[in-house]
Amino acid sequence: MSAQKEIIIIGAGAAGLMAARELSPQYNVTILEARPQPGGRTTTHYPAPGIHIETGAEFIHGELPVTLSLLQEAGIPYHPVNGEMYLAENGELKQEEGWIEDWDNLLDHMSKAPETTTMQQLLDQYYPAGQYADLRDHVQGYVEGYDLADLNKVSVKYLYDEWTLEQGTNYRIENGYTALIDYLSKGCKLITNQTVQNIAWQPGHVKVTTQDQTYTAHKVLVTVPINILQNEGIQFAPALPAYTKAARQIGWGTVIKFNLIFKQAFWKRDIGFVLSDEEVPVWWTQSEDSLILTGWLGGPHAEGPQTDLLNKALHSLSKIFNVTNIEDLLAQSFIHNWSAEQAIHGGYSYGMPDSEKAKTVLTTPVADTIYFAGEAFYTGDSPGTVEAALQNGKDIAIKIKSPQ
Template sequence: MSAQTTIIIIGAGAAGLIAAKELSDQYKVTVLEARPQAGGRTTTHYPAPGIHIETGAEFVHGELPITLSLLKEAGIPYTPINGDMYLAENGELKQEEAWIEDWDQLLGHMGKAPAATTMQQLLDQYYPAAQYAALREHVSGYVEGYDLADLDKVSVKYLYDEWTLEQGTNYRIDNGYTTLINYLRKDIELITNQTVQHISWEPGHVTIKTQDKTYTASKVLITVPINMLQNESIQFSPALPAYTAAAKQIGWGTVIKFNLLFKQAFWKRDIGFVLSDEEVPVWWTQSENSLVLTGWMGGPRAAGSQTDLLERALHALAKIFNEPNTAELLDQGFVHNWSTEQGIHGGYSYGMPSSESAKAVLTTPVANTLYFAGEALYSGDSPGTVEAALHSGRETAHKIKSPQV
């Protein structure tokens, strides 16, 4: 390989692939991926003809400019999501607009909180446990389940900005996110099963070592999940202590996702999402005619290896829908524990009080030679999404094309 014209991108997720697409008109680009296939946290599974399930990212959360423009450019169809939101309580399903009592008051406190405040600190200040046990439980479930966050680490400002944002219509990609990944990776040199272990660098030259090969380039773009930088899974020489310290100021959560195909529907067809206090607390339907229910268990309780996951999911559904025969009605069950997934070990990032300053460090190129991108480094209205990864990858590609002197 010629180190004069080559850029190596580490990670074939959305950020790495869109960067490769943007850069390939000016540079020789090679993408190294630790896993057997591209896609990262966007991986569609096709268990039977006419059926697909998303093991990771599933939704297009609103009118997202990059995601939707790519889908249109590629001619990939997508469909608005319909269905109402329900709250499961005491064996009943109740349609709910807001499922946290005193929601408006809570948002008021959140909007006025100092920037350094965590959600745990805010709850302790305004909602003492003895008096507000139910509210604290609801908030905890939402923060951990939806944002995958630890209460004592997540920034109140981050949650406030996210919770008060009007996203508009949400969409699903008709044949799954993998169709978008396949479009992005077209004509890209991709080498899979290459786990990068060490990067030696000097201005204008890098040497990258995987478990069994060595690559050289003039620049490298690192798009691995933020926890890989936190854990120093890649060693840098010279070391980058300020970048490692910055990575540790960005939250990282995990999730277990369930896709259960049933022989018949035992739920109402107008249901979109169901929120509950069961062990697998969040469920949603697919299209009106689909026999798939998707479950979501996020945050600290989803970390590490788990046992009896399918049984626990069926038990949760039995209680939510008052249907004792969920196991007998199950046709196929797919359980995806992202905390144990090779090269990823988690779901997506969340904001901590120092995350924005940390992102400023990580998005600053090192000697116009080392660059970092990914959903965790995005600052905008769509955190933790594929759009965030695409935005970060494209923005960093533009930095590589127009380096700062």
């Protein structure tokens, strides 16, 4: 009987762990992770008994088959997200009753736009700034905040597909995403604190070099965030210029996430989400009895050096809820600037006009020896999510097991 083939997986996020699960019956799998723990952008913090904070991914956006089936298999509880959507305008909180004027007309234009169109080009064509300032502000806030995207880069087709998708109920995992990561990590040969710098390869053989070790295998699966490939954070020998070029055709955005624990609730208990035009514009609650408010600052405004983040968050909440001396009500604060996170440096991907062609390149194996996987390469209905990472990790693992 021949020896089991060796494969190295780079990155112990959702995609890498899911791929390892799929491959382990046929391959001897080694996972190399740059950070001190697995999870990547799904990392739960437990500051006190009975309290958990999602520093990154938090929601299950609808009836997502891979995520929910894994949770059920593992016996990990999850619950629907409750609460109403509110808009903060002119010092008042108003329950949101629908999209603003011209939204349906905008969606109609988006549905007919050429695939090469960016959102900025469509707005400039049909919605001049002087006449449609409110609509343009609303679109910009949504594109930057929800999709972490730049109006000048994001594809209209990508946004249209995402915005018109009915997602159904959102869920939260009872003890956070780390419960799922722990389940997926069981039994894995996982080596942490290993930052991969170079991959020397020839068909059927790879030599993977980190800051202090060298590992060899028959194949390698690279599941690092797309910006690592865009910035050539891993050097390939021979080089893979077509793959680097393709990676740069996929958008990459960042986010700062605020979790603030207060001594008492100063908000209405039926509030789920609040949208505003404050410096930290989006906030949401946890369960009805929770004293945590979570803030979200995404897209271009979250890039670059950041200062005074806690004060910006508190000032935003003070304006939204009309609360003075809000600092006196704060018990603890946890702020995660994902652009500064080791080996990640951002939030998640978004679609640009050439992204679909780029994904075709990136999901094509290199001599059945180098493979790529992750949420950025996913082409289904849940982009930028943990589901996207899990599904793509599974799909690429199946391709590795049965190469064409």
